[in-house]
Amino acid sequence: MTIQEKLSRLPQVNECLMSPHGQKWLESGYRRIVVRSIREVIESKRKEILSGLSPDVSIDSISGDIEHAIRKHSAYKLRPVINATGVVIHTNLGRAILSDKAIANVAATAGGYSNLEYEISRGKRGKRYSHIKDVIKELTGAEDAIVVNNNAAAVLICLDTFAKGKEVIVSRGELVEIGGSFRIPAVMQASGAILREVGTTNKTHVADYENAVCGNTGLLMKVHQSNYKVIGFTEEVPVERLVAIGRDFNIPVVDDLGSGCLISLEKFGIYGEPTVQEVIRQGADLVTFSGDKLLGGPQAGIIVGREKLIKKIQNNPMLRALRIDKMTFAALEATFMQYLDEEKTLQDIPTVRMLTQPLELIRKRAGKIMASLKKVISARADLKIVPDQSRAGGGSLPETDFPTYAVSVKPSGMSINALEERLRLGAPPVIARIQGDALLIDARTIQDREIHLLVHCVTAALKNNI
Numbered sequence: 001m002t003i004q005e006k007l008s009r010l011p012q013v014n015e016c017l018m019s020p021h022g023q024k025w026l027e028s029g030y031r032r033i034v035v036r037s038i039r040e041v042i043e044s045k046r047k048e049i050l051s052g053l054s055p056d057v058s059i060d061s062i063s064g065d066i067e068h069a070i071r072k073h074s075a076y077k078l079r080p081v082i083n084a085t086g087v088v089i090h091t092n093l094g095r096a097i098l099s100d101k102a103i104a105n106v107a108a109t110a111g112g113y114s115n116l117e118y119e120i121s122r123g124k125r126g127k128r129y130s131h132i133k134d135v136i137k138e139l140t141g142a143e144d145a146i147v148v149n150n151n152a153a154a155v156l157i158c159l160d161t162f163a164k165g166k167e168v169i170v171s172r173g174e175l176v177e178i179g180g181s182f183r184i185p186a187v188m189q190a191s192g193a194i195l196r197e198v199g200t201t202n203k204t205h206v207a208d209y210e211n212a213v214c215g216n217t218g219l220l221m222k223v224h225q226s227n228y229k230v231i232g233f234t235e236e237v238p239v240e241r242l243v244a245i246g247r248d249f250n251i252p253v254v255d256d257l258g259s260g261c262l263i264s265l266e267k268f269g270i271y272g273e274p275t276v277q278e279v280i281r282q283g284a285d286l287v288t289f290s291g292d293k294l295l296g297g298p299q300a301g302i303i304v305g306r307e308k309l310i311k312k313i314q315n316n317p318m319l320r321a322l323r324i325d326k327m328t329f330a331a332l333e334a335t336f337m338q339y340l341d342e343e344k345t346l347q348d349i350p351t352v353r354m355l356t357q358p359l360e361l362i363r364k365r366a367g368k369i370m371a372s373l374k375k376v377i378s379a380r381a382d383l384k385i386v387p388d389q390s391r392a393g394g395g396s397l398p399e400t401d402f403p404t405y406a407v408s409v410k411p412s413g414m415s416i417n418a419l420e421e422r423l424r425l426g427a428p429p430v431i432a433r434i435q436g437d438a439l440l441i442d443a444r445t446i447q448d449r450e451i452h453l454l455v456h457c458v459t460a461a462l463k464n465n466i
């Protein structure tokens with residue numbers, strides 16, 4: 001058969017669509033994706049023919065390839081992955097994972113209408129921020145609260161409201177960069193506030209602040225060193241002292257806490273993370289923190305503090321550009337409610353649970369993963385449980401070690417890099433860490449309900465072309 005004859009046997013797109021296969025694809029998939037997939041497969045067969053091959057090009061025989069292409073193009077680009085890295089607040093993997101209650105509340109309120117800006121008792125228009133205020137006030141002891149898109153937005157609107165064209169005094173030891181574009185000096189500039197740096201990288205004294213205050217000072221700002229530590233010959237001015245200076249000169253003090261922890265983690269051996277309520281008790285006028293770091297909720301920025309100041313923020317027209325949506329509200333309200341019972345918080349909010357769970361529990365989970373793996377792949381890999389360290393991640397608790405247990409997988413007949421890649425490209429992707437000549441599956445960040453799927457993924461990855 002000549003190449004021309006072979007090419008003439010290629011089916012037309014329309015023929016494929018009209019075939020029984022095509023009708024089935026159109027019923028269950030999106031038309032554009034079906035058409036694109038058919039075109040792609042026909043095109044690849046055309047190339048095979050042009051390169052001298054003689055593929056079978058009947059619709060029946062190419063239907064498998066077309067279905068594969070349809071599946072590939074129909075999959076969402078944003079999809080779940082299994083986090084086997086042990087990094088709990090993994091920014092690249094979506095930061096905090098939501099609690100069941102938060103998820104349920106999103107599902108319950110997002111699919112229908114809600115009283116987002118409606119006061120049911122009075123039958124009148126209401127404020128979207130009012131729903132969540134009371135629980136945040138109760139938990140933090142603050143006079144008032146408001147929420148925006150993320151903590152970067154919270155800092156931005158505080159600066160815009162109180163320090164546009166004015167100076168904001170910040171210690172040189174606190175001019176942080178929180179990954180990528182969030183750097184205190186840059187945010188300052190974007191908001192139109194003027195950064196007034198005081199002190200040095202390692203030491204800043206009360207007098208440094210006092211000497212910098214002038215008629216044009218808008219705010220005294222403290223930024224929590226969330227993702228780094230200055231150690232050695234150091235001194236920083238505690239919030240109480242900053243508050244005293246603020247009182248003397250009648251200037252508000254804002255503390256950007258970053259993580260925003262609501263329960264003291266010290267009993268779990270985790271130090272250096274002040275709680276929001278502590279900082280409020282110490283007198284900070286405004287405190288900003290993230291919804292999806294240690295709090296374990298959705299992406300959001302929470303601002304708590306003096307009623308008078310929160311009112312001003314509420315009246316800032318910029319708030320509209322930073323306002324959070326109803327799904328976030330639903331998740332955030334449910335998350336905050338869970339903090340009303342600390343015991344339940346530790347169990348039910350995944351981020352908090354993963355950070356505070358007893359080591360013994362992690363070891364047991366690692367054991368369970370290994371036992372399930374052993375049943376199916378013992379000949380294909382050397383498996384053992386190894387002690388390791390996990391991290392909090394998300395720019396939180398940088399110097400805190402979290403002892404953990406991981407399942408170490410040393411594949412036979414395949415390189416460790418190949419296994420890592422296969423797991424990453426699997427469905428769902430499993431993101432794991434290579435250490436030396438083994439792949440480590442950190443049991444801390446594996447959810448109990450994921451174990452079955454994880455075992456399936458590792459098995460599939462190890463079985464591939466052996």
Ligand SMILES: *Cc1c(COP(=O)(O)O)cnc(C)c1O
Binds near residue numbers: 301394
């Ligand atoms: C993380 C962090 C931010 C930014 O918070 P997002 O919620 O990520 O916008 C700001 N300040 C500090 C100190 C942080 O740690």
